[in-house]
Amino acid sequence: MLENFFSVEVLREFGWALELVAIVTVTLIGRFIAMRFLKVVERHFEKTDNAWDDALFDAARVPLNWFILIMGLLWAIEISDGYIDTELFSAQNIDIIRQLTFIILIALFAVRFVSRAEQRLLESQQEQADAAGTTLDPTTIQALAKLLRLSSVISATLIAMPTLGIEITALLAFGGVGGIAVGFAAKDLLANFFGGLMIYLDRPFALGDWIRSPDREIEGTVEAIGWRLTVVRTFDKRPLYIPNSVFNTLSLENPSRMSNRRIKETIGLRYQDSDKMEAVVRDVKAMLNEHKEIDQKQTLIVNFLSYGSSSLDFFIYTFTKTTNWIHFHEIKQDVLLKIVDIVHSHGADFAFPTTTLDGIDGLLKKNAIREEP
Secondary structure: OHHHHOOHHHHHHHHHHHHHHHHHHHHHHHHHHHHHHHHHHHHHHOOOOOHHHHHHHHHHHHHHHHHHHHHHHHHHHHHHOOOOOOHHHOHHHHHHHHHHHHHHHHHHHHHHHHHHHHHHHHHHHHHHHHHHOOOOOOHHHHHHHHHHHHHHHHHHHHHHHHHOOOOHHHHHHHHHHHHHHHHHHOHHHHHHHHHHHHHHHHOOOOOOOEEEEOOOOEEEEEEEEOOOEEEEEOOOOOEEEEEHHHHHOOOOEOHHHOOOEEEEEEEEEOHHHHHHHHHHHHHHHHHHHHOOOEOOOOOOEEEEEEEOOOOEEEEEEEEEOOOOHHHHHHHHHHHHHHHHHHHHHOOOOEOOOOOOOOOHHHHHHHHHHHHOO
């Protein structure tokens, strides 16, 4: 019985179990040490202002964790190959899995690194923009991040294909033949893709910009710029999804990039105040020249305009320094109220539509003239 207990088969199975336990233990200890080391180093680099090192260690955590676990598993499978007779655990298959694992984890690291770097750069630039009192344009950063992530995935796919026995030359030949059919089937998708590319290159607008189209009923704030769609939030808070190809043929206004806002108003005085028109125009122009919110570098006009049907009209044409919509209306209100005070200070008043009716004497005179031979 003792001989059966210490038989070759029993010792062999017992040795296999010990080897598996040892491999699992070494793998878990190695994973623990690697994660602990990475965490300590990452905590040290968090104290610096450099965003790249934070992104590097944060991106490496998950791929390194999976790399250690998968390598340990493959190591255990290689050990088991001597005890289990199966083609699944052949050296060739294990080598293919090891290569694919390495390629996929490198691609995962690259994608995570780009995403983390994008996030930290946006946060860093937002802090700088808040400190300087300026606005952040994240469009370029997001476009480069999307392009780098896409390049990482495509590169990993092309590298992995020969490992799986797929020849790239055959694939390219098939793509040349089938690309025409795919191009016709996906022409709208491609048009949207290149439309998004043109938005990133030409930059007619950025995230947060207020855009408006005189050609179509499009007006709102840009919320997202994708490769296929651009999301615009209208002023009644509804999301508007616009295919990027539309912007290739669309006339677009970007009021967010205006340098000034314009005040253009026509004001009518009564005809009986014609002798006061010159003084009113002179004082209104002086008021605008002294107003601290009016940009004196821009065109400023205050002139008598025309003889209206019920009024003598003069107009003001000037620009404010601010482009903020709310502050602009506060300035415009202040200017218009000061014009009211100027007009009243000269004893004049504003005109409104009037109709003059002849009295009875006037009608009798008209009839007498008509009855004369």
